[in-house]
Amino acid sequence: MTNLNDKSFTTRAVHAGERLNLEGVNPVVSPIHPSVGYTFADSKDLDAVLGNQKAGFVYSTRYTNPTVTAFETAIANLEGTEDAYAFSSGMAAIHMALLAAGVRAGTSIVAAADVYGATYTLLQDVFTALGARVHFVDVLDLEMVCRTVAQEKPVALLVEVISNPLMKVADLSRLAEIAHSTGALFLVDNTFCSPYLCNPAQFGADMVIHSATKFISGHGDVMAGIVATTSALKEKLLTLNKLIGSSMGPFEAWLALRGLKTLSLRMRQQCDNALALAQWLQAHPKIKRVNYAFLPDHPQHALMQSLSGGKGAGSVLSFEIAGAGKEQVFAFMDALNLIQPATSLGDIYSLALYPAISSHRTLTPEERAALGIGDGLVRISAGIEDAADIQADIERGLAVV
Numbered sequence: 001m002t003n004l005n006d007k008s009f010t011t012r013a014v015h016a017g018e019r020l021n022l023e024g025v026n027p028v029v030s031p032i033h034p035s036v037g038y039t040f041a042d043s044k045d046l047d048a049v050l051g052n053q054k055a056g057f058v059y060s061t062r063y064t065n066p067t068v069t070a071f072e073t074a075i076a077n078l079e080g081t082e083d084a085y086a087f088s089s090g091m092a093a094i095h096m097a098l099l100a101a102g103v104r105a106g107t108s109i110v111a112a113a114d115v116y117g118a119t120y121t122l123l124q125d126v127f128t129a130l131g132a133r134v135h136f137v138d139v140l141d142l143e144m145v146c147r148t149v150a151q152e153k154p155v156a157l158l159v160e161v162i163s164n165p166l167m168k169v170a171d172l173s174r175l176a177e178i179a180h181s182t183g184a185l186f187l188v189d190n191t192f193c194s195p196y197l198c199n200p201a202q203f204g205a206d207m208v209i210h211s212a213t214k215f216i217s218g219h220g221d222v223m224a225g226i227v228a229t230t231s232a233l234k235e236k237l238l239t240l241n242k243l244i245g246s247s248m249g250p251f252e253a254w255l256a257l258r259g260l261k262t263l264s265l266r267m268r269q270q271c272d273n274a275l276a277l278a279q280w281l282q283a284h285p286k287i288k289r290v291n292y293a294f295l296p297d298h299p300q301h302a303l304m305q306s307l308s309g310g311k312g313a314g315s316v317l318s319f320e321i322a323g324a325g326k327e328q329v330f331a332f333m334d335a336l337n338l339i340q341p342a343t344s345l346g347d348i349y350s351l352a353l354y355p356a357i358s359s360h361r362t363l364t365p366e367e368r369a370a371l372g373i374g375d376g377l378v379r380i381s382a383g384i385e386d387a388a389d390i391q392a393d394i395e396r397g398l399a400v401v
């Protein structure tokens with residue numbers, strides 16, 4: 001592999017994970033290895049690899065695969081962690097990270113109240129039913145987090161860097177200190193920032209989780225998740241995944257690795273587009289409120305500046321259409337022509353989503369209201385198209401409301 005130690009993020013995104021010389025050959029681009037099984041010169045060799053005395057590939061499902069290893073190597077490099085382990089989806093990565101952190105019956109987890117809807121329901125329904133105690137906190141209220149962590153002594157504190165869809169920003173350094181004060185692992189879902197904007201391990205995260213379905217792959221054609229972490233915690237993830245089998249496939253790993261090469265370029269354009277839209281919407285007479293952490297009046301603007309090294313706040317912004325309910329938001333969404341009304345984010349295509357019927361559908365209306373997710377709230381993920389075209393499309397939508 002090219003020596004990357006002294007290179008910038010943009011350069012590392014292009015080269016990391018490539019040319020690992022895994023089979024004694026060095027193609028410029030990592031090949032796709034579809035083989036499930038691997039043969040060995042003799043049984044002693046196989047025994048040594050299966051017994052972890054020797055590195056090697058045995059069985060792609062649930063162990064490791066060379067193409068997946070290339071992707072994991074790239075993410076570990078970009079996140080600045082010792083290693084990484086890839087999964088079949090972002091939700092699989094979150095589930096496995098919680099298990100690897102030691103969440104079991106009788107243990108406790110503290111999580112941000114506004115984590116992604118499916119994460120919330122995973123904690124609230126699945127983990128609670130299995131006997132874990134789950135406590136949701138407002139991560140902006142550090143005193144409350146501190147009190148809850150001191151009282152509950154959780155095995156894990158789970159937060160997102162930028163919350164969805166209200167774009168609150170978590171103070172990672174302070175939260176890491178709080179988690180570690182009672183021995184909890186600090187788990188950070190970094191999906192909304194991607195490693196381009198923020199490396200949570202630098203601020204004390206023990207496991208950095210991504211839905212690689214989003215910015216990392218970037219083209220809306222891959223389902224994947226990954227946890228960037230220490231070698232010791234990766235070992236735990238691997239041991240668990242041998243039983244659970246939420247593995248990433250080699251074709252997805254190849255596409256995700258390919259997507260990574262343009263991560264910096266895409267993120268720069270998407271951050272610029274999102275900021276331009278946020279500023280324009282803020283002055284729009286039909287818009288009551290805009291949530292975007294790079295707007296100077298956003299309460300955590302300075303924090304976002306510092307977490308991202310001034311690079312931006314990502315592609316996702318949300319806004320409340322004044323006086324709108326479900327019917328008006330449906331009319332807005334149906335009038336869009338360029339922006340795709342699709343349930344994802346971070347793609348090169350601009351996407352619009354109505355949280356009340358999608359990302360936060362699994363929450364009750366009361367739970368949504370408690371989080372401040374009103375019926376007039378729309379989320380946009382700015383793509384890499386021309387900002388003026390995206391703006392004109394939103395104007396078209398707003399014209400019918």
Ligand SMILES: Cc1ncc(COP(=O)(O)O)c(C=O)c1O
Binds near residue numbers: 116
């Ligand atoms: C912040 C966040 N985490 C995790 C997930 C789950 O990822 P996936 O859909 O790849 O399972 C999502 C999906 O939208 C997300 O937005």
